[in-house]
Amino acid sequence: MIGQEVTFWIVAPLMVLGALGLLFFRKAVYAALSMAFVMVNLAVLYASLNAMFLTFVQIIVYTGAIMMLFLFVLMLVGVDTPDSMVETLKGQKLAAWLAGIGMLGLIVFGIGAALQGGPNVGLDEANAAHGGNVESLAALIFGRYVFAFELTSALLITAAVGAMVLGQHARTRPKPTQRELADARMRDYAESGAHPGSLPNSGVLARHNSIATPALLPDGTISQASVSTTLAERGVIVDAPALSRNTAAVFDAVESGEAEEDDE
Amino acid sequence: MITLEALAPVAATGMFSYAWLMIATPAVVAAILLLFGSILDRIGHWLAVAAVLFSFSIAACLFAQQLQSAPDARAVAVPMFEWITTGMWHISAGLLVDQLSILFALLVTGVGALIHIYSVGYMAHDERRRRFFAYLNLFIAAMLTLVLADNYLVLFVGWEGVGLASYLLIGFWQHKPSAAAAGTKAFVMNRIGDLGMTMAIMAMLALFGSSAFTAVNAAAPHLEPFWATTIGLLLLLGACGKSAQVPLQAWLLDAMEGPTPVSALIHAATMVTAGVYLVVRSHAIFEMSSAASTAVVVVGCVTLMAGAWIGSSKDDIKKVLAGSTMSQIGYMMLAAGLGPVGYAFAIFHLLTHGFFKANMFLGAGSVMHGMDDDVNMRHYGGLAKVMKVTFWTFAMGYLAIIGVPGFAGYFSKDHIIEAAFEVSTVAGVTALIGAGITAFYMTRLMVMTFLGERRWREKVHPHESPWVMTVPLIILAFFSVVAGALMNNWIQEWLEPATGAHVQETALMPGPIGWATLLVVASGIALAWWIFGTKPVPNVAPASGNPFTVTGRNDLFGDLINDTLVVRPTLAVSRGVVTGDDRIIDAGADGLAGVFSGLSSQARRLQTGQVRAYALTMTIGVVLVGAVLILTQLA
Amino acid sequence: MSPDNYVYLAAILFTIGTIGVMIRRNALVAFMSVELMLNAANLAMVAFALARGGLDGQVATFFVMVVAAAEVVVGLSIIITIYRTRRSTSVDAANLLKL
Numbered sequence: 001m002i003g004q005e006v007t008f009w010i011v012a013p014l015m016v017l018g019a020l021g022l023l024f025f026r027k028a029v030y031a032a033l034s035m036a037f038v039m040v041n042l043a044v045l046y047a048s049l050n051a052m053f054l055t056f057v058q059i060i061v062y063t064g065a066i067m068m069l070f071l072f073v074l075m076l077v078g079v080d081t082p083d084s085m086v087e088t089l090k091g092q093k094l095a096a097w098l099a100g101i102g103m104l105g106l107i108v109f110g111i112g113a114a115l116q117g118g119p120n121v122g123l124d125e126a127n128a129a130h131g132g133n134v135e136s137l138a139a140l141i142f143g144r145y146v147f148a149f150e151l152t153s154a155l156l157i158t159a160a161v162g163a164m165v166l167g168q169h170a171r172t173r174p175k176p177t178q179r180e181l182a183d184a185r186m187r188d189y190a191e192s193g194a195h196p197g198s199l200p201n202s203g204v205l206a207r208h209n210s211i212a213t214p215a216l217l218p219d220g221t222i223s224q225a226s227v228s229t230t231l232a233e234r235g236v237i238v239d240a241p242a243l244s245r246n247t248a249a250v251f252d253a254v255e256s257g258e259a260e261e262d263d264e
Numbered sequence: 265m266i267t268l269e270a271l272a273p274v275a276a277t278g279m280f281s282y283a284w285l286m287i288a289t290p291a292v293v294a295a296i297l298l299l300f301g302s303i304l305d306r307i308g309h310w311l312a313v314a315a316v317l318f319s320f321s322i323a324a325c326l327f328a329q330q331l332q333s334a335p336d337a338r339a340v341a342v343p344m345f346e347w348i349t350t351g352m353w354h355i356s357a358g359l360l361v362d363q364l365s366i367l368f369a370l371l372v373t374g375v376g377a378l379i380h381i382y383s384v385g386y387m388a389h390d391e392r393r394r395r396f397f398a399y400l401n402l403f404i405a406a407m408l409t410l411v412l413a414d415n416y417l418v419l420f421v422g423w424e425g426v427g428l429a430s431y432l433l434i435g436f437w438q439h440k441p442s443a444a445a446a447g448t449k450a451f452v453m454n455r456i457g458d459l460g461m462t463m464a465i466m467a468m469l470a471l472f473g474s475s476a477f478t479a480v481n482a483a484a485p486h487l488e489p490f491w492a493t494t495i496g497l498l499l500l501l502g503a504c505g506k507s508a509q510v511p512l513q514a515w516l517l518d519a520m521e522g523p524t525p526v527s528a529l530i531h532a533a534t535m536v537t538a539g540v541y542l543v544v545r546s547h548a549i550f551e552m553s554s555a556a557s558t559a560v561v562v563v564g565c566v567t568l569m570a571g572a573w574i575g576s577s578k579d580d581i582k583k584v585l586a587g588s589t590m591s592q593i594g595y596m597m598l599a600a601g602l603g604p605v606g607y608a609f610a611i612f613h614l615l616t617h618g619f620f621k622a623n624m625f626l627g628a629g630s631v632m633h634g635m636d637d638d639v640n641m642r643h644y645g646g647l648a649k650v651m652k653v654t655f656w657t658f659a660m661g662y663l664a665i666i667g668v669p670g671f672a673g674y675f676s677k678d679h680i681i682e683a684a685f686e687v688s689t690v691a692g693v694t695a696l697i698g699a700g701i702t703a704f705y706m707t708r709l710m711v712m713t714f715l716g717e718r719r720w721r722e723k724v725h726p727h728e729s730p731w732v733m734t735v736p737l738i739i740l741a742f743f744s745v746v747a748g749a750l751m752n753n754w755i756q757e758w759l760e761p762a763t764g765a766h767v768q769e770t771a772l773m774p775g776p777i778g779w780a781t782l783l784v785v786a787s788g789i790a791l792a793w794w795i796f797g798t799k800p801v802p803n804v805a806p807a808s809g810n811p812f813t814v815t816g817r818n819d820l821f822g823d824l825i826n827d828t829l830v831v832r833p834t835l836a837v838s839r840g841v842v843t844g845d846d847r848i849i850d851a852g853a854d855g856l857a858g859v860f861s862g863l864s865s866q867a868r869r870l871q872t873g874q875v876r877a878y879a880l881t882m883t884i885g886v887v888l889v890g891a892v893l894i895l896t897q898l899a
Numbered sequence: 900m901s902p903d904n905y906v907y908l909a910a911i912l913f914t915i916g917t918i919g920v921m922i923r924r925n926a927l928v929a930f931m932s933v934e935l936m937l938n939a940a941n942l943a944m945v946a947f948a949l950a951r952g953g954l955d956g957q958v959a960t961f962f963v964m965v966v967a968a969a970e971v972v973v974g975l976s977i978i979i980t981i982y983r984t985r986r987s988t989s990v991d992a993a994n995l996l997k998l
Contacts, residue, residue, distance in 0.1 A: 012908045019915040019935055028925050035931045038912075042938055045905070049949050051957050054941075054964075061964050066934065066971050073975045074927055077982045087922070088991060089874060096880055096921035100914045102887040107910040110894050112903065120901050121952025133954075140958045152965045159969035166976035169983060873994035876929075879921050 007048040015041045026085055029074055036067045050123040052133045200226040205243050213238040273339035273360060273414075273478065279325055280340045283359050283412065286319045286369065291405035297398035305394050309387075312397035313380045316404055320373035327366050335761060338363055341414055341478075348417075353469075360414035360477060364762040367611065368411035368541060371618045375533045376404050378736035382626050383525040385732035386633060396436060396523065403429035407534055411541060416465045416475040419542075423461060423506065426535045427454045433530060434522040446518035453515040457505015464498035467491065477545065484548035492549055496556025499546050500563065507539030507593050509567045514822035516590055517574065520582040524629030527582060532589045532625050533618040540593065540614055543600040544607050547763055551603060560601030561687075565694040568594030570820055572701035576708065577816025579805055580639045581628045584709050585621070588665065591698060592617045598691060599680045606683045607763035608756040613676035615755075616747050620664035620672055623740035627658035630733055631713060634726040641712040642803055643721055648714040650726045653734045655714050657741035662710050664744040666703040666785055672748035682777050692777070699781050703788030711796045719803060905946035912939035926978050926988045930971075937967050 018041065021034030043058040087093045123133075130136040141149050176184070188194040200223050203215040214237060215226035227237055276283070293315035297308050304311065330338045339362035347357040361369075380400060387393045406425025413419035427450075435447025468475050471491060472483045484492070503509065508516035508531075519531050530536070543550060543560055550557045571590030578584045596614050599606035632639060634651055648655040664671040667678060677699060685692030720726065728734070756768065808814060815821060870881075912935055919932030941960045948956025982988050 008904060008908075012904070015908065016911055016915070019912050022919050022928065022932060022935060023915060023922065028928050031923075031925075031928045031931060035935065038935065039938065042942060045942060046945055049905070049945050051945050051948070051960075054945060054957055054960055057961065057964055061968060062934075062938070066968060069971060069975060070927060070931060073979060076979060077927070077988050084924075088924075089872075089877060092876060092880060093922050095884070096876075096918050099880060099883040099887055099921070100918035103883060103890070103917060104910055104914040106887060106890040106894065107913070108907060110890065111906060111910070115901075115903050115906060118902070118950060119952070120950050123949050123952060123954070126952055126954050133957075136954050137957060137961070140954055141961065145958055145962075148962060152962060152969075155966065155969050159972045163972045163976040166973070166980050169980070875990045875993065876921055876924070883917055883921065 004048045007044065011041045011044050011048075015045075029071070032067060032070050032074060035070075036063050039063045039067060050127065050133065053137050195225075202226050203238075205247065208238055208243060210238065213243075216241075216244060273341040273362060274337050276340050276342040276361075279322075279329055280342055280361060282322065283326060283340075283342045283361050284344060286322045286373070287359075287405050287408045287412065289318050289405075290315045290401040290408075294398045294401035294405060297394055297401065302394070308394035309380075309384050309397045312401045313377065313384065315401055316373055316377040316380050319404065319408065320370070320377050323366065323369040323373050326361055327370055330361075330363070330366060339761060343414075352473075355415070355417055355475065357418050358414040359412045361412060362762050363758050364541075364544065364611065365411045367615060367758075369408060371615055372404060372407045372411065372534050375618055375622050375740070376400075376407075376529060378739055379525045379529045379533075379622065379626065382528075382629070382733050382736040383523075385730045386525055386629055387523065390523075392436075396433075399429055399432045399436070400525075400529070403433065403530060403535070407538075410538055414476060414478075416468060416477075416480070419545075420461060420465060423502075423538065424458065426530070426538065427451065427458070427506075430454075430519070430526075430530050430535055433526040434519045436522055436526065440521065442518075443521040446515070446521040450515040450519050453512050454505045457502045457512055460498040460501025460505070464495050464502065467495050467498065471495075480546070481548040484552055487549070487552050489553060492552035493555045496546070496550050496553045497559060499542060499549065500556065500559055503539030503542045503597070504563060505539075506542075507536045507597070508590055509539065509563050509593065509597060510570050511825075513567060513570065513590055514819065514826055517583050517586050517819050520580070520586050524582065524625060524632060527586070528622045528625030528629065531586065533622040536589060536593055537596065537614045537618070540596040540600055540610055543597065544610055544763060547600075547604070547607055550601070557601050557603060561598055561691055562601075564594045564596070564598030564601055565691055566594070567591070568598060568694060568698045569701075570594075572698050572705065573812070573816045574819055575705040576701060577813050579641050581631065581641050581644075581709065581713060582625075582639055584641070584705060585625055585628060588702065588705065589621055591702060592621065592665070595677060595680050595695065595698070598684060598695060602683050602687045602691070604763065605686060605768065606680065608759045609676060609679040609683055611759060611763075612751060612755050613673075613680055615751065616664065616672035616676045616744075619740055619747050620661040620744035623737060623744050624658055624661040624665070626733070626737055626740065627654050627661065630654040630729040630737065631726075633729050633733070635720070636724050638721065638724065641709065642801055642805065643719055643724075644713045645716045645720070645801065646714070646718040647726055651714075651728050653728055653737060657734075657737040658714070659710070660741035660744045662706050664748070666706050666789070667699060667781065668785075669782070670745075670749065672744050672746070675748035675752045678778050678781055681781055682775065685777055696777075696781060696784055700784035700788040703785040704792045707789045707792035708796050711792065712801055715797065716801060719801065902946035902950040906943050909939040909943035909946070912936075912942070924989045924991050926981070926990050926993075929990055930974055930978065934967065934971070937963060 015038050018034045018038035021037075022031050025031040025034060039058060039062045043055045043063070046052075046055040046058055127133045127136055130139045185194075185196045189196040200215050202209075202211045203213040203222075203226060205213060212227060212231050214222040214224070217223050222241065224232075231237055290312075293311055297304055297312065330340075339360065342359040342361060344357050344359065346354065348355040380397070383396065383400065387396050390396065403426060406422045406429055408422070410419055410422025410426060413422060431447045431451040434450050435444045437443045438447075465475055468480055471487070472479055474480070487495075501512075504512045516531060516536065520527055522531075550560065568591050571587045571592070571594055573587075575584045575587030575591060578587060592613070596610045596617070599610035599613060631644065631647060631651065631654060634647075634654075635644065638644075660671070664673040667674040681692060681695045681699065684695045805817070818824070916932045916934075916936035916939060919935065920929050923929050923932060941963055944956040944960050944963075946956075948954060948960075978988060981993055985992055
């Protein structure tokens with residue numbers, strides 16, 4: 001029992017912190033990660049509560065499947081744009097906090113009072129009934145709750161079909177042909193002077209050839225079109241002129257060395 | 265004069281239990297003609313004629329049986345079914361075949377059958393002939409219901425039924441706006457009369473607990489004078505509406521827009537006399553109230569003179585006859601109002617009038633048939649030579665109506681004049697003068713139509729009508745001559761149980777009053793001949809400043825009076841009501857709606873569309889509900 | 900150990916989830932807050948199961964997880980659909996639900 005308490009007092013503050021991260025991280029991806037952290041800790045709590053089956057289900061289903069699904073979607077819709085924390089609805093934030101604290105008070109003083117002096121039986125007997133936690137749960141799920149269990153299968157199928165239906169988006173206009181694309185490109189060139197050809201490659205320098213390296217134009221400036229705008233926004237673009245300066249210095253050194261050799 | 269209690273009718277046996285077939289047959293045929301549509305176009309009219317002839321044969325058989333049975337067993341009650349059973353009211357529908365109603369049934373079916381046959385020819389070229397005959401049969405059924413009913417409620421069903429048939433037939437040529445308007449006018453004016461009728465029936469139900477004739481007759485002698493007068497006046501109002509008596513006379517002249525057989529059947533021979541039937545049927549009530557009887561006499565006298573006045577000034581042959589009809593019904597009303605002394609004569613005159621007026625209307629129809637539906641007598645003249653049958657049959661009717669001795673009208677009208685002098689000199693003198701005016705305008709009609717020079721329009725080639733039209737004319741002319749003499753002494757005796765009046769002596773030879781009547785009639789004829797027979801008749805009515813002529817030509821300004829006294833005030837009131845509705849009631853409702861609409865547009869601001877705001881609202885709600893629950897727990 | 904502390908922890912997590920739904924504009928984060936609320940409830944149920952000596956609470960938690968999985972699948976599809984048409988995952992942008 002000591003172990004249980006120790007576990008609780010270590011894990012619980014971490015969980016609260018993680019949950020608060022959900023409220024305060026401006027980037028959604030951080031919020032998702034802190035949520036995953038909360039869930040892993042919750043699995044630990046399940047373990048300390050003699051719920052071994054749920055511990056692993058929590059890890060596999062929640063942390064492994066659901067939270068990863070969240071992350072995928074986050075990446076789909078743009079992982080980088082941080083949320084503005086400026087509240088647009090007047091008084092919404094204050095009212096939300098007040099209401100939340102009010103609810104917390106109600107739960108703690110309402111339910112907590114009811115809990116005082118409740119039973120504390122422990123699960124040893126129940127787990128031992130069928131030879132272990134998983135076996136006992138299985139006996140319940142496939143016994144008393146088998147109908148609900150079958151219903152969840154229908155629910156899952158429905159959800160899967162629903163997700164597919166929602167994910168499919170009907171094409172509202174016919175897919176453009178190659179010729180139409182070419183025509184459109186030429187039209188853009190005629191109207192706005194946009195370059196009709198393919199975009200320039202990223203820069204290939206002596207020490208760098210990542211796609212984050214912009215290409216240099218003949219006059220030594222960088223070509224903005226040669227790197228992805230996403231990378232540009234993230235600010236991970238390699239500073240090509242600096243690199244070229246570096247190279248130029250090396251060249252200069254090499255050339256001056258040759259001159260010295262000539263002198264010798 | 266002793267008033268007898270009406271004898272209790274005996275139960276129906278044998279033939280009498282089939283009396284309902286008289287009504288059912290034309291009603292069913294009317295339904296068939298209306299429902300089965302154009303497949304009956306070719307034979308429908310003969311079906312209708314057959315139905316009426318069938319009804320007539322039943323009526324004739326019943327009449328024959330009544331003639332054979334003892335006088336106290338002649339009235340037969342034919343109960344049919346329990347009609348209304350609600351609470352304490354048990355009103356049964358049944359027929360009463362007594363001496364009075366059988367005469368009516370014979371008149372309605374007999375004259376009706378003749379007019380049906382006549383219509384086969386008259387309406388031969390009308391596209392909607394089948395429909396016309398359906399309406400005619402409907403009328404026959406309704407009229408028989410009216411006269412054969414054994415209580416006032418069933419009578420009222422027939423009363424409304426004939427009103428409906430009359431409306432449909434007046435407006436039969438509905439493509440003419442004037443015909444449609446005339447139908448509506450007749451219907452609306454009849455409603456006023458019906459109001460009196462319904463109120464009288466309700467009063468009877470309230471006072472006697474029953475509307476059966478036997479019950480009313482039995483209870484009437486114990487009636488308070490006030491109620492007797494009230495019910496009497498209400499019944500008179502109903503009778504005025506149906507019989508086109510002053511002050512509800514204005515519709516009858518417009519009703520001439522309908523086809524001529526309709527005018528003959530409904531607006532001369534049968535329906536318009538229903539008022540007289542009603543008064544005679546309700547004699548027990550009128551005998552209890554001298555005020556009501558006097559009112560009947562006054563109405564009769566006024567209408568008698570008014571109708572004669574209109575008849576003297578019109579150029580439209582049908583309107584002259586319509587005025588004459590009003591006037592003759594005035595005679596009947598006068599007789600009916602005189603009390604027991606006059607009932608039989610009222611019915612007598614009603615029957616003879618049914619024959620000769622139907623005869624003359626059909627004759628007028630025959631003339632119009634030959635004159636391309638021209639009704640203006642100033643365009644006639646000299647028709648006696650080209651339409652011989654029509655002329656001679658019309659002449660029989662003419663002689664009958666003016667009361668030439670030996671003809672039908674002589675007997676009936678003379679009796680009424682004599683009876684009127686017996687009761688009141690004023691009524692007598694009015695009736696006497698009326699007889700003179702009748703002679704004047706009927707002579708005028710004869711002279712302008714059949715005699716004198718020909719004033720036909722171009723392209724009009726008068727010709728005699730086909731046999732289906734002339735045969736009914738001949739039959740009716742025959743009865744116009746002999747009906748009076750046939751029934752003269754018999755009818756009083758026959759009607760004695762039904763009207764409760766004793767037989768009084770009538771002489772074949774005219775008494776002093778009779779001679780005076782003949783003198784007045786002769787001077788009327790002479791005056792008309794002097795004015796219209798000796799000088800050429802102008803083609804258009806000469807402008808006249810004579811107030812009598814002007815008033816007569818304008819139907820005694822009946823429309824103007826109605827318009828001023830009723831229509832305009834009603835319109836003003838309804839406009840006021842509409843304004844009040846718009847300004848006060850509607851405005852109040854609109855204002856209330858506006859208040860709520862304003863409030864809700866304020867409440868609508870809560871609906872921001874922001875999901876987070878909704879979440880907040882929900883959370884606050886949860887907190888509040890939870891707090892309340894916990895606090896109540898604590899308390 | 901009595902379940903009280905677990906329940907209080909669950910209450911705190913639940914409240915944080917509620918507040919998250921109310922103040923975060925990113926639909927994904929709001930959705931994660933909903934998941935946090937579900938997890939908090941689960942924790943409470945597992946704690947009750949321990950306290951009462953029955954496994955029914957754990958079974959209920961298991962079912963909640965299944966339902967949450969289904970819910971997440973559909974919910975994320977909806978978010979993607981909205982993103983596809985409106986180019987935004989802000990719940991404030993989807994404010995057509997007003998008059």
